[in-house]
Amino acid sequence: MWKVLIADDEPKIRQGLKSVLEEMKLPITVCAEARNGMEALEKIEQFQPDFILMDICMPKLSGIQFLEELRKLDKNCPVIVISGFNEFSYAKQAIKLGVSEYLLKPIAEEELQAAVVKVTEEIKQKRKSEKFMELVKQQMIQNQDYLRDVFFNEWMEGKLSRFEWEEQARFLDMDFPDNMILILVSVQSSYDKKIDKGTVTEEIYKITLEKIIRELMEPYHTVSVFSSKYEDVAIVMEKLPENFQEFSADLQLQTEEKVGGKCFITARECTFETLPDISREMRREVQKMQECRPIVQDARKYIYANYQDRNLDLRQVAHAIGCNSSYISRIMKQELGISFKDFLTRLRISQAVRLMEDRELSINQIAEKVGYSNQHYFSAAFKNCQGMSPSEFRKNMLQIDRNGL
Incomplete structure (x- = not known):
């Protein structure tokens, strides 16, 4: 059953519209009546009608003013406007404010019925669409x-x-x-x-x-x-x-x-x-x-977890994974294409490059964090891998930051 609010300052007009709606034999009930625009706004909040049937000329708050206030309240409620003004400016204002139908007095019953049927069908389709979108939303969440x-x-x-x-x-x-x-x-x-x-x-x-x-x-x-x-x-x-x-x-x-x-x-x-x-x-x-062979995978994992240990050497790795140091040295060279020493150095320098972004860390602190106790050895290894000293590398980083590159 669709609920309609009738707003008109003439009691006879309101009663006439109510009678016409009842004669239509449509699933519609008049949930409330209003004598002016202000009263209509109050009753919309109270009765929550599905659509509104209203005169454009009412005291306290005209039909146009009512429509403006209705939109401010973000009430997406269809409105059928009944007007005695056959002027385009009124219709233009009403349409701009989103009215569903604009009917001129005197209204034929067939014309009113067609407008009501159209509005209720639009409401039905809109609610069906909203229900479908809610189902889609739920499916999306799932x-x-x-x-x-x-x-x-x-x-x-x-x-x-x-x-x-x-x-x-x-x-x-x-x-x-x-x-x-x-x-x-x-x-x-x-x-x-x-x-x-x-x-x-x-x-x-x-x-x-x-x-x-x-x-x-x-x-x-x-x-x-x-x-x-x-x-x-x-x-x-x-x-x-x-x-x-x-x-x-x-x-x-x-x-x-x-x-x-x-x-x-x-x-x-x-x-x-x-x-x-x-x-x-x-x-x-x-x-x-x-x-890689499992033994090389184990060696890599151990080196990654312990590269910060300045005393890390091949014997320590071999002992940790349970094999001979000369054997793991040979297998790592075969599988990875580089020696244990080069692998460890590259890993340490790659981590040092990442730490260079932290301006709070000094070059010496970075060296210690990646497993070097001697800054001289660290600088030599860094230059060998990166083609420049740590201080030159950081200077270039700062220059790039300043240039916004």
């Missing part, structure tokens, strides 16, 4: 993680233009910084082993792993965690944790404990434009890591 994963994978494959990326990110309520950190987490063999045993499906495995990663990432400045079609999980962060290697080692250990298998983690800085190419490079890096 499937938001899936939609985000689809969005990320299309982005990673370079299928989104800048405009599409911005629109979809806004639609999914995601805000990405201009420069971000992409972390890929891949777990080798655990899924295959579990599938062989018949204990888990691929979908359950992926959901479980993503949930574990989300929980582990809660304390950090994370933009989002995605299920990647290539790696098990991709993480986008605003910035790297202060001690990334400790963070990475902890993430590896906890992930391996919870899902089994070997966990491989890589991280790179990227932007919207560079993420597709960088993610491909990172996938190749992960693949290369996975192809």
